[in-house]
Amino acid sequence: MQTFLVTGGMGFIGSNFVLKACKEQWASIINLDKLTYASNYQTLAELEQHPDYTFVRGDICDLELLKDLLEQYKPDAIVNFAAESHVDRSILHPHAFIETNILGTFRLLEASRAYWEKLLGQKRDSFRFLQVSTDEVYGSLNPTDPAFRENTPYAPNSPYAASKAGADHLVRAYYHTYGLPTLTTNCSNNYGPRQFPEKLIPLMILNALNSKPLPIYGDGQNIRDWLYVEDHCDALYQVLQHGRIGETYNIGGNNEQTNLAVVNQICTVLDQLAPKANFQHAELITFVKDRLGHDRRYAIDNSKIQRELGWEPRESFNSGLLKTIQWYLNHTDWVEQVQSGAYQAWIEQNYGDRNSSTAV
Structure with missing residues (x-):
C-alpha cells in the first residue's frame, strides 16, 4: 500500500x-494539520485506532517538521489541502492567507524537493506532489463567457484567490525548474458533509x-458551479494515479446555480425533512449588502479530466x-461542537503543552 502525506x-x-482513502484502502495516511478554527479533530475520530492512519499536529510553514515527517514516513505522494480558504476572512485579515497559502506551500515544496532528490528507482519515479487549488484563481466570468479551462489566464480578485494563485505558480515553477513531479487541480465550489458553517450551504442549513435569517449577498444572482465533495475526492485520486506530471486538471460538478437558487432549494428540502409549524423556510431569506470584490460567476470545463482520466x-x-x-440533521453533536467552539477548547487542553510534532 502506498503512503500519502496529506x-x-x-x-x-x-x-x-482522508476518510475515503482509509475506507477504500487507497493508501496509508499521515495527516498533518495545524488545527485552526475551521479544523475539527472530532471529524476523524472514527479513525483514531485505524492501522493505516496517523495524525500529526503541525504547520506546513514549519520546514524542519516537514523534513522530519518526510524522512520518517517516506510517503509516495504529498496531497496539499492546507490553506486558509474563506474569502470574507481574506478581505479582513489577508496576512494569514499569504502566510499559509504562499509561504507554507513554498516550504512544503522545498521539503518535498529535498526528499524527492534523494529517492531512487521506482520510489523516485512514482512520487507525486498534488496541489489542490480553486477555480477562483481564474477570476470572474460574465453570463455568456465559456467556462474556465486549464489554459484560462489567472486573474484573481480577492486576497484568498491571489494567495492560491501564487501557490499554484510556485508549484508550476518547481516542476519546470527542478523537475519535481507535480500535479495541480482547480476545483469549483465544494459542498457536502463536514463543512465548516461559515460557507454558504452549511450556514443556510443551520440558520x-x-x-435565523438567511443572508444572501447582493441580488443573489452570483453563479457558482457546485461539486459534491466525495466526487472531488474521487477525482483527486484519479489525478494522483493517472495524471500527467506537470499538468493541471480542472474539476467541476456540472452544476451551475445562482446563490438564490441554492438557498431556495435548501429551504424546499428542509420544508420536507424538518418542517416548521408556522412558516416556510424561504421566508427567512434576507438580502444584505454585497461583499467587496464579489465575483459574478464561476464555471468549470471538465472536458480534460473526463477525456484523459x-x-x-x-x-x-x-x-x-x-x-x-x-x-447535518443526523450529526447535531458535530454541529454543536463547531458552533460552541468546544472542540477548540478540547484542542487546547489536549495539545496546549505539546510540541508541533505530536502524533495521535
Missing part, C-alpha cells in the same frame, strides 16, 4: 479525502433549522444537496 486533512475537503461527477446537485442536509 496536509490540511482535518479541514472540509481534506477530511473527506434555517434555528429560524475518465472521471465525471456522480452526484447531481439535487442528490448531493439531499445527502448534505441529511448529514
Whole structure:
C-alpha cells in the first residue's frame, strides 16, 4: 500500500479525502494539520485506532517538521489541502492567507524537493506532489463567457484567490525548474458533509433549522458551479494515479446555480425533512449588502479530466444537496461542537503543552 502525506486533512475537503482513502484502502495516511478554527479533530475520530492512519499536529510553514515527517514516513505522494480558504476572512485579515497559502506551500515544496532528490528507482519515479487549488484563481466570468479551462489566464480578485494563485505558480515553477513531479487541480465550489458553517450551504442549513435569517449577498444572482465533495475526492485520486506530471486538471460538478437558487432549494428540502409549524423556510431569506470584490460567476470545463482520466461527477446537485442536509440533521453533536467552539477548547487542553510534532 502506498503512503500519502496529506496536509490540511482535518479541514472540509481534506477530511473527506482522508476518510475515503482509509475506507477504500487507497493508501496509508499521515495527516498533518495545524488545527485552526475551521479544523475539527472530532471529524476523524472514527479513525483514531485505524492501522493505516496517523495524525500529526503541525504547520506546513514549519520546514524542519516537514523534513522530519518526510524522512520518517517516506510517503509516495504529498496531497496539499492546507490553506486558509474563506474569502470574507481574506478581505479582513489577508496576512494569514499569504502566510499559509504562499509561504507554507513554498516550504512544503522545498521539503518535498529535498526528499524527492534523494529517492531512487521506482520510489523516485512514482512520487507525486498534488496541489489542490480553486477555480477562483481564474477570476470572474460574465453570463455568456465559456467556462474556465486549464489554459484560462489567472486573474484573481480577492486576497484568498491571489494567495492560491501564487501557490499554484510556485508549484508550476518547481516542476519546470527542478523537475519535481507535480500535479495541480482547480476545483469549483465544494459542498457536502463536514463543512465548516461559515460557507454558504452549511450556514443556510443551520440558520434555517434555528429560524435565523438567511443572508444572501447582493441580488443573489452570483453563479457558482457546485461539486459534491466525495466526487472531488474521487477525482483527486484519479489525478494522483493517472495524471500527467506537470499538468493541471480542472474539476467541476456540472452544476451551475445562482446563490438564490441554492438557498431556495435548501429551504424546499428542509420544508420536507424538518418542517416548521408556522412558516416556510424561504421566508427567512434576507438580502444584505454585497461583499467587496464579489465575483459574478464561476464555471468549470471538465472536458480534460473526463477525456484523459475518465472521471465525471456522480452526484447531481439535487442528490448531493439531499445527502448534505441529511448529514447535518443526523450529526447535531458535530454541529454543536463547531458552533460552541468546544472542540477548540478540547484542542487546547489536549495539545496546549505539546510540541508541533505530536502524533495521535
